[in-house]
Amino acid sequence: MSESRTGAKVERLPLARYTTLGVGGESEVWFVSTHEQLAEAMEQPYRILGGGSNLVISDEGVPERVIRLSGPFAERDLEPDPTLSGDTEIVTGWVGGGVPLPGLVRALQKLGLSNLEGTVGIPGQVGGSVWMNAGTRFGEMFDGLHTIEIATPDGVKQVTPADLNWGYRNSGIPRNHIVTRVRLKLKRGTPGEVQARMDAADHARKGQPKNKTPGCAFKNPTLPGGQKVSAGLLIDQAGLKGTRVGNAMIAPEHANFIVNLGGATAADVHALLEVIREKVGVPMELEYELWPERPELSQAQTAELR
Numbered sequence: 001m002s003e004s005r006t007g008a009k010v011e012r013l014p015l016a017r018y019t020t021l022g023v024g025g026e027s028e029v030w031f032v033s034t035h036e037q038l039a040e041a042m043e044q045p046y047r048i049l050g051g052g053s054n055l056v057i058s059d060e061g062v063p064e065r066v067i068r069l070s071g072p073f074a075e076r077d078l079e080p081d082p083t084l085s086g087d088t089e090i091v092t093g094w095v096g097g098g099v100p101l102p103g104l105v106r107a108l109q110k111l112g113l114s115n116l117e118g119t120v121g122i123p124g125q126v127g128g129s130v131w132m133n134a135g136t137r138f139g140e141m142f143d144g145l146h147t148i149e150i151a152t153p154d155g156v157k158q159v160t161p162a163d164l165n166w167g168y169r170n171s172g173i174p175r176n177h178i179v180t181r182v183r184l185k186l187k188r189g190t191p192g193e194v195q196a197r198m199d200a201a202d203h204a205r206k207g208q209p210k211n212k213t214p215g216c217a218f219k220n221p222t223l224p225g226g227q228k229v230s231a232g233l234l235i236d237q238a239g240l241k242g243t244r245v246g247n248a249m250i251a252p253e254h255a256n257f258i259v260n261l262g263g264a265t266a267a268d269v270h271a272l273l274e275v276i277r278e279k280v281g282v283p284m285e286l287e288y289e290l291w292p293e294r295p296e297l298s299q300a301q302t303a304e305l306r
């Protein structure tokens with residue numbers, strides 16, 4: 001481990017350690033805990049890594065610096081700000097982009113604070129989840145945001161959701177602009193009420209595999225004529241549940257999940273994605289990101305529909 005000019009901790013580490021799939025080769029990781037360190041890390045080509053729950057990182061790692069938010073960027077202050085809070089709605093202090101979302105959602109439930117319970121079960125960090133407006137049909141990150149602090153190559157700025165062109169699974173924040181901290185806007189309720197809504201969102205996850213995975217592989221494609229179809233159903237109908245390449249497998253529980261049975265490589269996962277593309281025959285776009293990018297695997301191909 002070495003220290004950068006501004007004191008960031010820099011080390012070559014296997015990224016498998018930081019992904020929910022447990023895959024990813026060695027890369028130069030910058031642990032930054034101040035805006036100054038972050039600005040230095042952003043001087044050279046970089047990627048920002050959150051909870052690694054939406055990524056398949058190659059076995060060779062990536063050539064860019066990999067930034068991880070740490071220190072105060074991974075801390076949370078859930079005290080209501082008295083100058084911005086009222087009887088029914090509160091605005092919290094700062095919550096770091098590196099804070100794990102599951103622990104935050106649990107803490108809010110205990111405090112009886114509502115608006116983010118629909119995101120229960122999403123294993124990312126706050127920054128990554130805000131960047132893509134992660135959510136479920138029970139709610140999404142932008143339901144509970146007051147202010148977003150973003151580090152850009154031109155400096156740090158604070159914006160509100162109204163300043164952004166956000167929408168479904170999209171914050172409108174450009175790639176590689178880094179969500180460093182947010183202030184949450186929450187409704188006061190009771191722990192029991194918040195728990196009941198969390199239970200409903202959690203129930204919808206029944207049937208998802210418990211193994212290491214980066215979540216759903218493909219977005220649900222739209223057929224000519226506008227009809228949306230379930231990617232999982234298409235993969236299942238192609239008879240692919242349980243298909244294995246090396247130690248990666250299409251989950252028998254849910255065909256839209258590729259899981260790591262232990263010791264899987266990114267190459268195994270890429271090969272399975274190719275099998276799915278070939279056998280399903282319907283153009284489908286990948287849900288998670290591949291690092292480095294591989295458009296031939298991630299973008300919907302213009303294959304003939306069966």
Ligand SMILES: Cc1cc2nc3c(=O)[nH]c(=O)nc-3n(C[C@H](O)[C@H](O)[C@H](O)COP(=O)(O)OP(=O)(O)OC[C@H]3O[C@@H](n4cnc5c(N)ncnc54)[C@H](O)[C@@H]3O)c2cc1C
Nearest residue numbers: 050051052053054124125127128129131134135179214215
């Ligand atoms: C079992 C399982 C279930 C899931 N269920 C859902 C679900 O129901 N709904 C859903 O929306 N998603 C779901 N996901 C996907 C994933 O958890 C979310 O997309 C999550 O929000 C990704 O956050 P992350 O911090 O892990 O980001 P990463 O995987 O680390 O990164 C994803 C992208 O976000 C960028 N990023 C990361 N941190 C920051 C930051 N601080 N600022 C700016 N950009 C950043 C990265 O550069 C990358 O481009 C699921 C994943 C798993 C494994």
